[in-house]
Amino acid sequence: MNAHLALEFAQPEILEPLLAMDAAELDTLGFGVIGIDPDTVVRDYNVFESKIAGLSRERVVGHPLFTVVAPCMNNFMVAQRFEDAAASGEALDVTLDYVLTLRMRPVKVQLRLLSGPLTERRFVLVNRKV
């Protein structure tokens, strides 16, 4: 059994293990994973996220996250954070309370924003609050 599959939303140092996972492995996780490249184009979109958002992977991967998939994150609370981290060359790992409009319902979630100075891939992790 692969150790990656035990990943928890809140566990520390999560960026490296995420980078090592392929699409099928990301699908086994119990939280949403959206991976974007430096141009904010969606590269990873796991099953968990696909189900809560009501969008299949095919509709999302290859499209810019903040305009086509999740305009709700296109403000200083989320999108700006990635830009600032990239501009300063620092790692980003913050968790914040947020509201996503999943299938047009306001849903309270926790977002974890991840990026590293040396990797191109960035992640938005989505944890549904209970």
Add this chain to the structure above:
Amino acid sequence: MEITADDELALEHEALIQFVYMAPAGLVQARSDGEIVMINPVAAQLMMPLSHDGDLANLFTALEDIAPDLRSRLAAFTAPQGMVCDGVHLPAPGGGKGERRLFSFSLIKLDESRVMAMLQDVTWQAQRERLLRHQEAWLTAILTGVADYALISLDARGCVADWNESIGRVTGHGKDVVGRSMAVFYPEDAITPERVQDRLHEAEDSGWSLDDGWRQRADGKRFWGSAMIAPQRAVAGGNPLALALAADDDADGPGFCLIVRDMSGHRDAAEQARHAAVCDHLTGLGNRRAFFDAAEIELGRWRRVPRPLSLLMIDVDQFKKINDAHGHPAGDEVLRHIAGLMSATFRQVDVVARIGGEEFAVLLPAADLASAQRVAERLRAALEAQPAPTEAGPVQCTVSIGIATMDEATASVDALLKRADDALYRAKHSGRNRVCGPAMVAADPG
């Protein structure tokens, strides 16, 4: 593999969901108490930075900071359904390091239990529009039918900052005009110190302030001109004229640029068009529409900077009897006579209008109750002393006048009119030919 009807429905459903996800406007459906039922991403994008509790459970709560009156507006909307507000502009904080935003907001009542809201960020559109209007105003001010113009730079208080030849040419003023208020270019009764401040405020707020009317040269001669004021800070980026005029660092902050144009020659056409739209055909005073337009502007100024503002309601006593006794043409001449006395009594800055058959209204900016009473009494006495010359011979006539003064409790032009009307009613019922103030015993002039 065969695609079933269910599959097709599921695909369509997904496409529909994405359509609303991508819609470039914020859409919210809520219960009438504001509880959000459905919300799309752009609505969340715009509202999350406003929400205090990081929650989007309630539309009215989330928008409390920028539209605190939504609940009451919806409550006051009694129709079963319809537009509660349509594209109102709501200034919003930018959040983070961002500059202030401007949202366009519409609220539609669907039925007793549901509302729909639309929210858009129109910051850029508003800036573009403003810039366009701004440029248009500049072009009009500078290029259209001008005999000559003076370029005057003003300090932050509206005083002439320095002298140049165009000032001498157009206004006849020498270097001693430096340091004096821009009011120096207006006839004495055409502007007040408060009105100078109003114009500067308006220029500051909207990028410019433009008004046409009589201007006065240093030798006292009048000319028909227009004055355009623009803040130097706002125009310095785009306008070479303003740039050239921009003052050095001023302790009082950035000043203004004033362009006074001599419109002689163009006056007649412009004035005729203006006249037809805003003047009463019989007396040449302002008409009802002009009065209400001007009154709204004055009340807007009052709300920004409360200061004395009074209203006179003037009614001709026993006008029907005059018509019956001397004929309608004589009645018209009486009205014209009164209008003539009014023009001689009030200042240019006052708004003088005929708002009904034998009813006049005068708005007196910068006039408290005491000075409104003085000027009203002067008009009353002047009319009593001078019968109207008519074809049927001199006709003795009098007026009753009611006065109201603007205060915090007066919410609208109509409310102010109502109070002046009440005072007029008291003047009528205590014997006519007199002036009555707010709920006060009428002084008997005789």
